[in-house]
Amino acid sequence: MPEPPMIGQDAGKRRVDGLIDGARAGRGGSLVVSGEAGIGKSTLLEHAVRTASGFRVLRASGAEFEQELPYSALHQLCVPILEHLDELPERHRDALRIAFGLADGTPQPFQVGLAILELVTTTGSDRPVLCVIDDAQWLDEASSRAMAFLARRVGADAVAMVLALRSPSKVDELAELPGLAVGRLSVQDAKALLAARNPFPLDDRVRDRLVAEADGNPLALLELPRAGGFALPDASVPSRIEDGFRARLTGLSADARLLLTVAGADPTGDPGLLWPAAEALGINVTTAGADAAATGLVEFAARVRFCHPLARSVVYRAADDSVRRAAHGALADATDPLTAPDRRAWHRAQASAGPDEDVAADLERSASRARSRGGVAATAAFLKRSVALSLDAGRRIERTLAAVQAGIDAGAADRAADLLTTIETATLDEFQRAHVDLLRGRIAFIRPGDSDGPSLTVTAARRLSKLDPDRSRDCFLDALEMSLLVGRAGGVVDEVLTAARSSAPAPSAPDLLEALITLAEQGYRAALPLLRQAFQADGSPLWIQRPGLASMISTELWEPDILPAIVEWLVKAGRESGSPSLLRLAFAQKTTAAALAGDIGLALAATAEEAAIADAAGEPPLMYHRLLLAAIRGRREEALELFETATASGEGGQVTDLYWTSSLLHNGLADYPAALTAARRATEHSDLFLTGVALPELVEAAVKCHEPEVATRALESLTERTEAAGTTLGRGVTAYARGLVTGAEDDYREAIECLADGPYLLYEGRAHLLYGEWLRRKGRRKDSLPELRTAHESLSTAGAEAFARRAADELGAAGQQVQRRSAQAYEKLTMQQVAVARLVAAGATSNEVATQLFISKRTVDAHLRSIFGKLGVTSRKQLKDHPDLLGLDR
Secondary structure, eight states, rough: OOOOOOSSHHHHHHHHHHHHHHHHTTTOEEEEEESSTTTTTHHHHHHHHHHHHOOOEEEEOOOOOTTTTTTHHHHHHHHHGGGGGSSSSHHHHHHHHHHTTTSSOOOEEEEEEEEHHHHHHHTTTTOEEEEEEEOOGSHHHHHHHHHHHHHHHHTTTEEEEEEEESSSSOOOOHHSEEEEEEEOOOOHHHHHHHHHHHOOOOOOOEEEEEEEHHHTTTHHHHGGGGGTTOOOOTTTTTHHHHHHHHHTTTTTTTHHHHHHHHHOOOOTTTTTHHHHHHHHOOOOOOHHHHHHHHHTSSEEESSSSSSSHHHHHHHHHSSSSHHHHHHHHHHHHHOOOTOOOOHHHHHHHOOOSSOOOOHHHHHHHHHHHHHHHTTTTHHHHHHHHHHTOOSHHHHHHHHHHHHHHHHHHHTTHHHHHHHTTTTTTHHHOHHHHHHHHHHHHHHHHHHHOOOOOHHHHHHHHHHHHHHHHHHHHHEEEHHHHHHHHHSSTTHHHHHHHHHHHHSSSSOOOOHHHHHHHHHHHHHHHHHHHHHHHTTTTTGHHHHHHOHHHHHHHHHTOOOTHHHHHHHHHHHHHHHHHOOOOHHHHHHHHHHHHHHHHTTHHHHHHHHHHHHHHHHTTTTOOSSSSHHHHHHHHHHHHHHHHHHHHHTTTGGTOOTHHHHHHHHHHHHHHHHHHHHHHHHHHHHOOSSSHHHHHHHHHHHHHHHHHHHHOOOOOOHHHHHHHHHHTTOHHHHHHHHHHHHHHHHHHHHHHHHHHHHHTOOOOHHHHHHHHHHHHHHHTOOOOHHHHHHHHHHHHHHHHHOHHHHHHHHHHHHHHHHHHOOOOOHHHHSSSSSHHHHHHHHTTOOOOOOHHHHTTTTHHHHHHHHHHHHHHHHHOOSSSGGGHHHHHHHOOO
């Protein structure tokens, strides 16, 4: 089908040509071409196809009416290369088969992205690949996420991706890819385009009026003459283009218009569906097909293709409702219920003029399949339509509640809330009302700026108090977890615990909720035995049911062995279940444990893995472990940037240790006033969770700022916790905090003795630093030197650069020159390169590294070449010669 001449598109052509040339040379990339309808995006896509001689070209197009079907656009892109599916590793082959509905099961959404990456790069092993995606604003959510993942990962592969996106758009997954906004034609270029497409010269006044009305939109310029005159001044350019397409329908036979409607109703463009459906409607396909094709609106070939997406939309919407329903009904009958049950159900739903319980049940089954394939948005869409077609009142309520939950899972808080308002609560029983309250609480929890989640969940817990006591207590814990994330600074934690004390049913056995209530009422000495018991209730570790809460509580027990155990389980469970949330939590906690232990290489690698999984899942990376890592390393600018990002994005309310990490950062930098301010904020609102680890920072900052009363109160609170915990780590940290307040040498010595050879090198190094600082200020220069040298060595090894500088400054003040430390291996590499180096040194193949880090094998090999150059090694085995990169034996 002819495209408008490429006039006025020089900048776009250069960008596309550069992308194609790069892919031909093995440097992959992507380009998102954006602009209003008719501005020339599709023309640039076709230019890419013409330029990519020798490439394997893969095409897909988003469809306005098919956004409910998960992975439909991705399947469309991959159909020509599914012959390579058997070449993939089993887990990736299975992920794609399930995602495309070719096999039963539940895919791991982040594995689908990696599988597509491997499929496309495998296809490109013998020649480059060009992926062309039009109308990306209409991609189904699952496809959009997978394609964005692919676009971000092809930098080292012979793959080019060009996506056309109508603006404005809300496709967040594509927003961060390299972009090109297609501008309007100049008056001169518009005149040149008219001249190129019109064999006879136009009257100057007519030409100038067309140019003015088209406002630089090339498709509008070509369609306005077909619209039967000029548009009203207030008509938008896309509306004028639609008028031109609509004008082509004038005079068509009923059969030709019906055929166009059927073609518009089928997003796949499959002639194997179109012609049987048309014949079933009694259309003379030979005559009607010729008449429809003569309009130039559609091309009937190997695929049915409209001249422009707006043309398809105009044709479809121009038909009466009854005609559209008939078209969908015929397409439903022509669709194979075994190979395409969801598309058939979708057509049946569009064909329904009113409630139909059979179709509603069919849609419910489609929702179940969509859920199993990772299509949460599709699940919500199918269920919502199922609700609209439900005849049975009881089933309608059940489907509505399920649709609301699916909307919550998809992050569509407002749509879920609107759907929930359709339920008449007066007709519900108490269980259903509790369910509604829970859903309202979850909607509030994911809605930015809404802090009602905990209180609504408490309401549900109270409703369930007599109906289901165990579930009621679980709901109180749900409310508590919510309050820790969204309402800690506002005292919501205390409100939830107060409600639990007065309303929670009695436990059948001591449980976590009882332990937390005891903690709030009676303090740590009374509560810690119950907390420890809750950690192993019924022989099952707490982190199996509530890993996030268990991770928080573990900090209050001052037991360094708990966090590694949680991490080990999280990694194992996350890999077995394919849960991105579990794996992300696992690697975030792994970063925390490694950073405190002084293994910065492992911390960086774990951070890279969390970021890779987040990217594959279409989510931003978590912040709190990044903040801790930056704080320990003393990276002020990096930490402050992360702090601002977390706050600006609304995640600041969820990063409950934001101010602890800030106080740690500033104590390391010897900016004690800033550390004092942050530590006060970390401890001022609640005695629950993460306050304990901030108290040593508050003691140090207060002493340095000459605030003895603040320091004394903080020490008392810290002592209560660590004495109740009774661990060596807790005693050691409390001892050096006490030494700061009392100035007693024995306290410092006790701290060093307790922390010697312990798992947390950061605390051990700080104990030596504080003791050395105290000795030097007491005039005991000779005694201070061994402590300061030990501190400098330990803190440097631990990557605690700012604290190490404090030790170096003290040594300098004592007259000792500190030898400049050679750069550690991990400081020469990017975060992802550290992860690659550690995995390769442990014996992983490039394919195994690619799988774990969600990158292509060629990207792994490119990283290795860079790593070898930076570290001055020539083989994988030599990476083991860098213990600072690969871990510490302590």
